[in-house]
Amino acid sequence: MHPSRLRLLFARTLRASLVTPLVLTGGGGIAAASDKPPAPREATRQKQDKKTPAKGPTGYVLPACDDDGLAVSGLKPAEPSDFVQLRRIDRYPHGGKKLKDTATSSSGTACATATHPEECKSALEHLDPSRGFRERCEPMCVSYYLALTRGDEVAAYTSFEALKRYLGSIDTAPEAVLLAFANGLDVTCDSLEQGAVKTLRDGSFQVVGTQGHTCWEESSLYQVTLKVTAKAELTEVRRTLLKPRDPNCGVGRRPDGLHAAGNVDCDSALGRHFAQAAHLEAASIRAFLRLREELARHGANEALCDAALASAVDEVRHTEESTRLARRFGALPPRLQVEEPPARSLFEVALENTVEGCTRETYGALVAHHQALHARDEDIRGVMSRIAEDETRHAELSWAIDRWAHERLSEPERASLRRARRQAVETLREELAQPRDADLVAQAGLPTPEVAASFLSALERELWA
Known part of the structure; x- marks a missing residue:
């Protein structure tokens, strides 16, 4: 032009x-x-939205995070693993090919108890799922999955249901946060208003994050509180307007x-x-x-x-x-x-x-x-x-x-x-x-x-x- x-x-x-x-x-x-x-x-x-503007919740703590995102060091899965890693997939929209597969956090030592460590490490390096959980396209498509090693086993958990099976009973705050994140809740690491977790007396957890965006497809940004039970059941407890559409x-x-x-x-x-x-x-x-x-x-x-x-x-x-x-x-x-x-x-x-x-x-x-x-x-x-x-x-x-x-x-x-x-x-x-x-x-x-x-x-x- x-x-x-x-x-x-x-x-x-x-x-x-x-x-x-x-x-x-x-x-x-x-x-x-x-x-x-x-x-x-x-x-x-x-x-005017009639809901009260959200504020930082009381009695909560920030979620555990590594430099690039939510930490996986606090996970206690049903069957322990030698190594677990949260990975991010970037791919073209409309069913396009995968561009990148990058680790955002990890815990443990890869292939620590494998009979053939080099083969195990090679299999881990060549894990190649095309999609993961909580996929979102804005405009590039981003999703996440868990990669792990357990003895000679190398596995990728790429769906919400697979993640629930891996975690088993939700016993720790990092597990509750990860499950809420996988279910579509955006959780930040440096603001209680947009990322927080609290352990309740009955052993369940409440996770605070956000949903929506003021400048993309959604019309407003909301602070959302989810209850996460030991049985991996998620229930929305509260939804409060953080910011209307810009x-x-x-x-x-x-x-x-x-x-x-x-x-x-x-x-x-x-x-x-x-x-x-x-x-x-x-x-x-x-x-x-x-x-x-x-x-x-x-x-x-x-x-x-x-x-x-x-x-x-x-x-x-x-x-x-x-x-x-x-x-x-x-x-x-x-x-x-x-x-x-x-x-x-x-x-x-x-x-x-x-x-x-x-x-x-x-x-x-x-x-x-x-x-x-x-x-x-x-x-x-x-x-x-x-x-x-x-x-x-x-x-x-x-x-x-x-x-x-x-x-x-x-x-x-x-x-x-x-x-x-x-x-x-x-x-x-x-x-x-x-x-x-x-x-x-x-x-x-x-x-x-x-x-x-x-x-x-x-x-x-x-x-x-």
């Missing part, structure tokens, strides 16, 4: 939602013919490994919005720095690498501006947590670029221009005018990377990218259908669900088809 085509598409799309004619500025940006922003359309006030989630490039943001304690919808925006802008810094390194590793030209670095510098300014606005409305951005993934293939880089750049960031750039034209708050309008131009360049970079990568990928890989883009568009459509707070529409200039749907349809028709 030629850069001017994207800007012209933005101008046509915005013109359809405005009474005031649009003109292209000398710098290639988009502006209204009048300095006075048009009155926004009638806003739909978002329903209306800004379409903006910004989210890096692989980004953790869900913590709760923003602020009464102002504008404060919460810009605190979450600052969190995503900070995450985008990491995303572009990583992108530059990966482009260089895969032989991209200097222009693409330099543009990725310049985009990271832009995101520093965006983070500062969004943080300032958040503070103005009484909020602070959540702490940023991003796991560093191993080196990725060109297809993996292209897949993230398709979802985060060509889809979400492109839509986000269009929304930023809409805010620059519609926001009643003069300060917000000025910030979004600057951000909109930067985000448009970032979207143009995404499409340039897309063209470069397509020439180097196989036809099956290009087909996988097309399917991933269609899925990303549908996910975005579901998110945009949610009502917005009236202040976010009026003061921050965010589009109503109706206008957002028209934007998405225009991009789908003229860009993503």
